[in-house]
Amino acid sequence: MRIVSLLPAATDIVAELGLIGDLVGRTHECDWPPQAVASVPVVTAPELRTDGMSSREISDAVGGMSHQGSSPYTLDTRRLAELAPDVVLTQDLCEVCAVSYTDVSQAVRVLEAAPRVISLEPRTLPEVLGCLERVGEALGVPETAARRVADLRGRLNAVHDAVAGLPRPAVAAVEWLDPIWLAGHWVPEQIRCAGGEPLLARPGEHSRPVEWDAVRAAGPEAVVLMPCGFTPERTEAEGQLLTGLPGWPDLPAVRDDQVWVVDGPAHFNRPGPRVVRGVEVLAHLLHDVRVGAPVSYPEARRMTDA
Numbered sequence: 001m002r003i004v005s006l007l008p009a010a011t012d013i014v015a016e017l018g019l020i021g022d023l024v025g026r027t028h029e030c031d032w033p034p035q036a037v038a039s040v041p042v043v044t045a046p047e048l049r050t051d052g053m054s055s056r057e058i059s060d061a062v063g064g065m066s067h068q069g070s071s072p073y074t075l076d077t078r079r080l081a082e083l084a085p086d087v088v089l090t091q092d093l094c095e096v097c098a099v100s101y102t103d104v105s106q107a108v109r110v111l112e113a114a115p116r117v118i119s120l121e122p123r124t125l126p127e128v129l130g131c132l133e134r135v136g137e138a139l140g141v142p143e144t145a146a147r148r149v150a151d152l153r154g155r156l157n158a159v160h161d162a163v164a165g166l167p168r169p170a171v172a173a174v175e176w177l178d179p180i181w182l183a184g185h186w187v188p189e190q191i192r193c194a195g196g197e198p199l200l201a202r203p204g205e206h207s208r209p210v211e212w213d214a215v216r217a218a219g220p221e222a223v224v225l226m227p228c229g230f231t232p233e234r235t236e237a238e239g240q241l242l243t244g245l246p247g248w249p250d251l252p253a254v255r256d257d258q259v260w261v262v263d264g265p266a267h268f269n270r271p272g273p274r275v276v277r278g279v280e281v282l283a284h285l286l287h288d289v290r291v292g293a294p295v296s297y298p299e300a301r302r303m304t305d306a
Contacts, residue, residue, distance in 0.1 A: 001139060002086045004043065004091050005030060006075070008265070010089035010120060012036060012272030013135050020119060022139075025083045027073075031196065032266070032274070040242045041083065053229070055178040055238055085115045085139060102107065122271045125189040132273060152276045156193055159279050162289045163195030169221035169286055171196040172253070175228050175264070177241045180210045183226060186275055187268055194282035195289070195306040196222065216247045222286055223253040225303070226264030235261050239303060254258075259303040260285050267299070 005011040011030040013265040014205035020036045030037050034118045053061070062072055080088075084228055117137055122128045129149050136145020171191045175183035184207040200210055225235050225242075239261075242248060253259050262268065262285075267278030272301035280292040281300050 001141070002084060004080065004083060004085040004088045004089060004115070006044065006090040007120065008032070009131075009270040009272035010091070010135070012270065012274055013132050014089070014139075016273045017136055017139060017141050017144050018134060019139055019141065021105060024081065024085060029265075037100055041079065043079045043083070045072050045074050045076070047072050055176060055241060059179060088115050088117045089120065089135065091120050116257060120271070123185050125156075125186045125193070125203075125275065127132055128186055128271045128275055129271075131271065145278065148273070152273055154281060155276050159195075159283045159289075159291045160193055162291050163287050166195050166287050166289075168195055168197050169258070170199050170219065171222045171224060171282075171286070172199045172215055172218070172220035173201065173226060173268070174242070175207050175226055175269070176209075177225070177227055177235075177238050180212060180242075183207050183268065186271060187226075190268065190275060190279045190282060193279045194278045194286055196282065196286050201264050212245050215253065216245075219252055221252045222258040222260070223251070223255070224282070224285065225259070225261045226268045228269045229265055230260045231265075232298065235264075236303070243303075252279075255297050257302060257304060258285075261301055261303055262300045263298060 001022050002024045003014060003019065003022045004107040005014060005023060006027055007273060008027060008030045011023065011026055012032055014020055015033055023037070023040050026037055026040045028042050028046065030040070047143065093227065116138065118135065120131045120135070122131050129152060132152075133145045134150050135141070136142050173183040173187050173191060175181045175187070182199070182201045183235045184201045186203070188201050188203045191198045199220050200214060201207075225239070226234050248254060267274050267281055277292070281295050283289045283291055284295045285300055
């Protein structure tokens with residue numbers, strides 16, 4: 001089977017199912033597993049070059065493109081046709097996160113042998129695992145998918161049991177720095193499973209901008225920085241956007257040295273199987289509980305460690 005993934009989370013799923021060898025096309029952002037995807041042809045490109053741009057400049061530019069009806073990504077339709085995929089994995093959840101579903105639909109409609117298009121739109125943690133089952137069924141490996149989902153649920157249950165009865169700190173999960181956006185969708189469930197309480201966000205709801213005064217008034221006991229698409233190093237480089245805000249030093253999280261930088265794209269921004277690792281990472285940060293592999297410095301670090 002010839003698979004093209006137009007979503008990094010879908011590539012993660014293909015890898016989880018052991019089918020990375022069937023992947024014939026990917027996006028420029030698909031980076032996991034690194035060695036396995038490096039040689040897979042790329043069929044997308046960013047319309048917006050963000051090197052050297054601040055968080056505010058990126059936000060303004062993306063917002064302007066959305067208002068004009070354009071996408072931050074382009075799809076190489078000629079390359080897609082040459083790859084002759086049997087299945088195209090895409091999404092219809094966020095046009096900022098990947099090529100738009102409309103563009104994909106138009107592109108495959110003109111292919112000589114129309115591939116099956118599977119759109120993934122998870123909003124919650126159970127729906128993320130459900131996507132793994134759905135893709136496994138579509139790609140002919142339902143038993144493998146069932147085993148992998150059972151393993152992932154087992155890991156989530158292990159974290160839940162490990163933090164049971166512990167105090168539940170209030171957590172602000174910051175998905176964008178300027179303006180401030182708090183993470184929605186599956187992230188509030190990740191926080192709850194790891195033994196925390198998400199502030200100003202509910203499971204399944206879209207991420208949204210919030211006023212700094214609202215965050216400050218909520219008094220987060222932990223702040224986890226996970227800007228969408230940013231490496232931890234870039235997050236650290238723009239950390240002054242938060243540390244310079246009025247009242248920052250008075251936050252309980254700051255006083256108690258509970259401000260963390262994590263790898264958002266790997267474990268929080270993308271609705272793929274690695275969100276389970278994100279829960280394990282959060283449990284370590286919030287409660288110093290180890291479930292699964294030890295948390296490495298690239299996965300999470302205190303802001304003061306930078």
